[in-house]
Amino acid sequence: MANHDALPLVILTEQFAKLPGIGIKTATRLAYHVMSMPSDEVEAFSQALLHAKRTVHYCKCCENLTDSDFCPICNDNSRDKSTICVVETPKDISAFERTGEYKGVYHVLHGLISPLKNILPDDLKIRSLIARVQQGNIQEVIMATNPTVEGDATASYISQLLKPFGVTVTRLAFGLPVGGILEYADEVTLYKALENRNAM
Amino acid sequence: MANHDALPLVILTEQFAKLPGIGIKTATRLAYHVMSMPSDEVEAFSQALLHAKRTVHYCKCCENLTDSDFCPICNDNSRDKSTICVVETPKDISAFERTGEYKGVYHVLHGLISPLKNILPDDLKIRSLIARVQQGNIQEVIMATNPTVEGDATASYISQLLKPFGVTVTRLAFGLPVGGILEYADEVTLYKALENRNAM
Numbered sequence: 154m155a156n157h158d159a160l161p162l163v164i165l166t167e168q169f170a171k172l173p174g175i176g177i178k179t180a181t182r183l184a185y186h187v188m189s190m191p192s193d194e195v196e197a198f199s200q201a202l203l204h205a206k207r208t209v210h211y212c213k214c215c216e217n218l219t220d221s222d223f224c225p226i227c228n229d230n231s232r233d234k235s236t237i238c239v240v241e242t243p244k245d246i247s248a249f250e251r252t253g254e255y256k257g258v259y260h261v262l263h264g265l266i267s268p269l270k271n272i273l274p275d276d277l278k279i280r281s282l283i284a285r286v287q288q289g290n291i292q293e294v295i296m297a298t299n300p301t302v303e304g305d306a307t308a309s310y311i312s313q314l315l316k317p318f319g320v321t322v323t324r325l326a327f328g329l330p331v332g333g334i335l336e337y338a339d340e341v342t343l344y345k346a347l348e349n350r351n352a353m
Numbered sequence: 354m355a356n357h358d359a360l361p362l363v364i365l366t367e368q369f370a371k372l373p374g375i376g377i378k379t380a381t382r383l384a385y386h387v388m389s390m391p392s393d394e395v396e397a398f399s400q401a402l403l404h405a406k407r408t409v410h411y412c413k414c415c416e417n418l419t420d421s422d423f424c425p426i427c428n429d430n431s432r433d434k435s436t437i438c439v440v441e442t443p444k445d446i447s448a449f450e451r452t453g454e455y456k457g458v459y460h461v462l463h464g465l466i467s468p469l470k471n472i473l474p475d476d477l478k479i480r481s482l483i484a485r486v487q488q489g490n491i492q493e494v495i496m497a498t499n500p501t502v503e504g505d506a507t508a509s510y511i512s513q514l515l516k517p518f519g520v521t522v523t524r525l526a527f528g529l530p531v532g533g534i535l536e537y538a539d540e541v542t543l544y545k546a547l548e549n550r551n552a553m
Contacts (some may be wrong), residue, residue, distance in 0.1 A: 168397065202365060204365075207366065221361040
C-alpha cells in the first residue's frame with residue numbers, strides 16, 4: 154500500500170500479509186474487502202480469531218488441537234486405542250479422517266526433526282508419545298510422517314526409540330498415487346512401487 | 354474441516370473462507386496457522402480488523418478511504434484540484450499513484466452501473482461528483498473506469514451528466530499494453546490500437 158492510504162488500512166494489510174501464502178497484493182485486496190464488509194461481520198471475524206487462539210490447545214492425550222481436555226477422537230469409545238497413527242500436523246488427521254477407513258487414534262508431533270532448521274527431537278511431542286506407549290495396551294504405531302527426508306528421518310528416529318517396548322512400528326506404503334500417470338512419476342516413487350510390488 | 358475439529362477452529366475457518374479468493378482448503382490452512390502464532394500477534398491481528406473497520410470511512414471530498422475528514426491526496430496543496438480522475442475503487446487510486454505521473458485528484462465511485470447486478474446510478478458516488486463539478490474550478494474529468502462493458506457504460510452515463518457544466522470529459526486511452534505481444538492481443542484491443550494509431 155502506498156503512503157496515501159489510511160494508516161489503519163496499512164496496518165490491517167500488514168497483518169494479512171503475515172499469513173502464509175498471502176502476498177502484499179492479496180493482503181491489500183483482503184484489507185479493502187474488510188472495509189466493504191458489514192461491521193457486525195468484521196466484529197465476528199475479529200472475535201473468532203481471539204476466541205480460537207484463547208480456547209484451542211493441545212489434547213492431553215494425542216496433542217491434537219481441541220477446546221476441551223481431550224479431543225473428540227480420544228474421547229470416542231468406538232476408536233481402537235491400541236493403534237496410534239503418528240502425524241506431523243493436526244491437518245494430517247483431517248486427511249486420514251476423510252478416508253473414513255482408519256479406526257485407531259492419533260499422535261501429533263507438531264513438526265519434524267530438522268537439524269538445518271534447528272528443530273531437535275525435544276522440540277516435538279515425542280516424549281508424550283513414548284509415555285503413551287510406555288503405559289501399555291498399544292499394539293501398533295503407524296509412522297505417517299510425509300515421505301520426505303525429514304519425514305523419513307523422524308520416522309526412523311521414533312521407531313528406534315519405540316523398539317524397547319516391543320510394539321509393532323509400521324510406515325505408510327510408498328508407491329504410485331491412485332489415478333496417477335506412470336510417465337509423470339518420479340524415479341524414486343517408481344522404484345518404491347517396483348520394490349513393494351504385490352502379487353495379483 | 355471435519356466434525357472432529359474444535360468448534361472455535363471451525364468458526365475461524367468459516368470466517369477466513371468468507372474472504373474473496375479464499376477457499377475452504379486455504380481457510381483451513383490459515384486457521385491452523387493462527388493456532389501456531391504467538392497470542393500477542395493474534396490479538397494485534399484481531400485489533401487491526403476492528404480498528405480499520407471503525408476508523409476508516411469515505412473522504413468527504415473524493416470518497417476515497419481515509420481515517421480523517423479528508424484523504425491525504427485531497428489535503429495535499431501541491432495537487433491540481435482542477436483535474437478529477439474518476440475510478441471504480443480505492444485500489445485503482447493506488448495503481449495511478451504508483452505511476453507517479455498523475456498530479457490531479459480523484460473521485461471514487463465505489464462500483465459500476467450494472468442493471469444485471471441491480472446496481473443503479475444512485476448506488477454509486479455519482480451525486481458527490483456532480484456536486485464537486487457544480488462548485489466550479491474543475492477543468493477536466495478523466496473517466497478511468499475499467500475498459501469493460503460496465504466500465505464503458507458508467508463512463509458514458511457520467512459524461513452525459515457532466516455535459517451541461519461545460520467541463521472537458523476524457524476517457525483513458527485503449528491500445529496494446531506496453532511490453533505486450535501482438536500475437537496474444539485480443540481482436541478488440543488490436544482494433545482499438547489500430548483505430549487510435551498515432552503519427553511517429
